[in-house]
Amino acid sequence: MNGILEIAKWKDLIRNLVLKNLRIRYKGSALGFLWTMLNPMFMMFIYFIFITLLRIEIDLPSLLVGILAWQYFVMCLSDSVSAITAHPSLIKRTSFPRIVFPLSMVLANLINFLFSLIVLALFLAVYSLLFSYTIQLGPAVLLLPAVILLQTALVMGFACFFACCNVYFKDIEHIMSILLLAWFFLTPIMYRLEMVRDRAGQFFNLYLLNPMVPVVTLYRFVFLGIPPPLSPVFLISCLSSFLILAGGVAIFLKYEMNFADVI
Amino acid sequence: MKAIEAINLGKRFRLRHSGLPTLKDRFIDTVKRRRGSEDFWALRNINFAVETGETVGVIGPNGSGKSTLLSIIASTMAPTTGRVITRGRLASLLELGAGFHPDLTGRENIFLNGAIMGIPRKMIEERFESIVDFSGLGHFIETPIKFYSSGMVVRLGFSIAIEVDPDILLVDEVLAVGDQDFQKKSSRRIQWMKETGKTLLVVSHDMGTIKRFCDRVIHLQKGEICEEGVPAGVVDNYIQSAVKLPPGLGKIAGWGTMEAVIRKVEFPGAAGNETPTFTTGRDLVVEIEYLASKRIENPVFGYAIHTPDFQLCVGSNTQIDGCRVDRIEGEGVIKLSLPALPLLGGHYLLSLSIHSQDHNTNYHRQDYTYPFDVFSPAGREGIVNTPSRWEFLPDGG
Incomplete structure (x- = not known):
């Protein structure tokens, strides 16, 4: 508990590392930080072109909402494996709380994600005007900060866990990409949730326990007004994000003292 | 008051035979019920205290645990047993410029380094001028440090560590930092810190420095304190113990790669x-x-x-x-x-x-x-034998 409160003392360092993280990502490129906006813009444009050209039966807005949320998740998890192992000299030579590393990594990804949400909002506005696509915007929009918080708790929990694991087992790096691929298909991004509900039967509740299911469906509720499949299991799945955060942080704090010996 | 207190300190390292463990290694080790590692105690049963304002030296042959001890006191490493209590702001000259980023300028690195050491930004802002001043970097402070010479980088690191006014200073052979002028300046500054009642813990191989500088000396041998006391006595015994090992007879005195x-x-x-x-x-x-x-x-x-x-x-x-x-x-x-x-x-x-x-x-x-x-058959005194000749000229030549 002390460790968590102590974090406030290191806000200068966290800010420093977040900024460094963001700067390095686009270092040397002519457009620099603008890429944070350009990237999702081009991505959405390409999806739009191909899905329209190929006449794929898919709801473009909900696909894009899913993909953006997924990208935030993927960036954090794949960055997490190297969050500690990429800084051996800092780990060996300094004494600040190690959780600063995964935290600043997640915050940097969060900032990127927030920028992509701005692009998404613009895209949706244009799309609904051009294609008379009705978006039922309601008070659900007010839930956006809560949903972002939910997902951030989830990715922070996992980031702490995997950052710590990779110090001890280098294989995590390689397992991660496979894990993420499977996870992608277990999350309703390329398909609609109803499809699973209709076909999975009793396994649907098990499917709902994937904490990314509530995250993605809640974003769709916020941006597109598509109601989430509220059920007790769904709520448990939401809560599990916070359990994962608590567990990940606890494991991280237990092992952080030994990073310097092993790394 | 005690500035540094070590209580029953111990540090165990797991020496692995081949790099970092993979899942496969762990699995095989578990299945075969063997341990893929060996235990090595770098420090054991260390108990000592340093009073505020005291200067304590730590001596011992290479591999006796001096650096591990300093790392634990600086809390870059966690002890396996026991604990260390420090009172006051601690700065370490072990890892000068830890976390410097080559692409950032000297100025930006001062703030980054300060943040890494947990020093409030405001304090760094207040001390900024004197840090730059002491480092002698002048207008290079606006240059990315990848263009610095290694001496300049170390000078900057030293200046930050010493200008943030620590209560406890950990020193590891730093008196060999930078060029001669800077060395003089830095050892004067360390001397000044000693005089103004700061607490210093010094690790050095230079027995002369230890004898001149320290109030008390701790002699480490194979991770344990083998003697503690006034500098002259402890240093002499240390030298004696190093000399005693008969060269060429199985054990060889000294250190190195031994190739x-x-x-x-x-x-x-x-x-x-x-x-x-x-x-x-x-x-x-x-x-x-x-x-x-x-x-x-x-x-x-x-x-x-x-x-x-x-x-x-x-x-x-x-x-x-x-x-x-x-x-x-x-x-x-x-x-x-x-x-x-x-x-x-x-x-x-x-x-x-x-x-x-x-x-x-x-x-x-x-x-x-x-x-x-x-x-010396002749009656000359001192170290150097130089022929000396006198000419007695009572009449002024």
Whole structure:
């Protein structure tokens, strides 16, 4: 508990590392930080072109909402494996709380994600005007900060866990990409949730326990007004994000003292 | 009040036989019920306290746990057993410029380094001018540090560490930072900190510094405190214990990679039963028998002579003296002569070494290992025997 409160003392360092993280990502490129906006813009444009050209039966807005949320998740998890192992000299030579590393990594990804949400909002506005696509915007929009918080708790929990694991087992790096691929298909991004509900039967509740299911469906509720499949299991799945955060942080704090010996 | 307190401190390292463990290794180790690692206690049962305002030295041979101890006190490493309590702001000169980023300017790095040390930004802003001033970097402070020389980087790191006004300072051989001017400046500053009642913990191989500088000395041997007390006594005993190991008889005194070792040292022509004794003005000859377990290209043999209070009298090597040693492999002898020994009567310590041309690899170093005496027939006093001539001119020439 002390460790968590102590974090406030290191806000200068966290800010420093977040900024460094963001700067390095686009270092040397002519457009620099603008890429944070350009990237999702081009991505959405390409999806739009191909899905329209190929006449794929898919709801473009909900696909894009899913993909953006997924990208935030993927960036954090794949960055997490190297969050500690990429800084051996800092780990060996300094004494600040190690959780600063995964935290600043997640915050940097969060900032990127927030920028992509701005692009998404613009895209949706244009799309609904051009294609008379009705978006039922309601008070659900007010839930956006809560949903972002939910997902951030989830990715922070996992980031702490995997950052710590990779110090001890280098294989995590390689397992991660496979894990993420499977996870992608277990999350309703390329398909609609109803499809699973209709076909999975009793396994649907098990499917709902994937904490990314509530995250993605809640974003769709916020941006597109598509109601989430509220059920007790769904709520448990939401809560599990916070359990994962608590567990990940606890494991991280237990092992952080030994990073310097092993790394 | 106690500034540093170590209670039952211990540090265990798991020495793995091959790098980092993978899942497979762990799995195989578990299945075969074996341990893929060996335990090694770098520190054990360490108990000591440093009072506020005290300067304490830590000495011991390489691998005795000095650096591990400092790392634990600086809390870059966690102890396996026991704990360390420190009171006051602690700065360490162990890891100068930890976390410096090459692409950032000196200015940005000062703030980054301050953040890493947990110093409030406001305080860094207040001290900024004096940090730059002390580092002597001037307008280079706006240049990315990837364009700095290594000396400039260290100077900047030192200046930050020392200008943030720590209560406790951990020092590890820093008196060798930067050029001579900077060295003087930094040792004056450390002296000043000592005088203004700061607490200092100093690790050094330079026994002269330790003796002059410290109020108390802790001698570490194989991770345990073997003696603690006033500098003169502890340092002398340490030297004695280092000398006692008989060279060439199984155990070899000194340290290094041991790819080439000094196996036997003889003093032909020396008098004396236990301690070789030479005479001022006569030749001093040392025959060094070495053994190189592999072929070493361009090794350098060196020597140094110190007085018992660690004043360096002379030091040189084959490179400086222009003796070519192209390579060594297997056994051999190298002979060192000091013709017409210009040392006056007294007790001296001879150090010998085999190292690489760039001094980066020490194959074998024997510091202060061979004591010898010099006998002076004439009545001159001091260390250097230089002919002195007088001319008595009572009438003013």
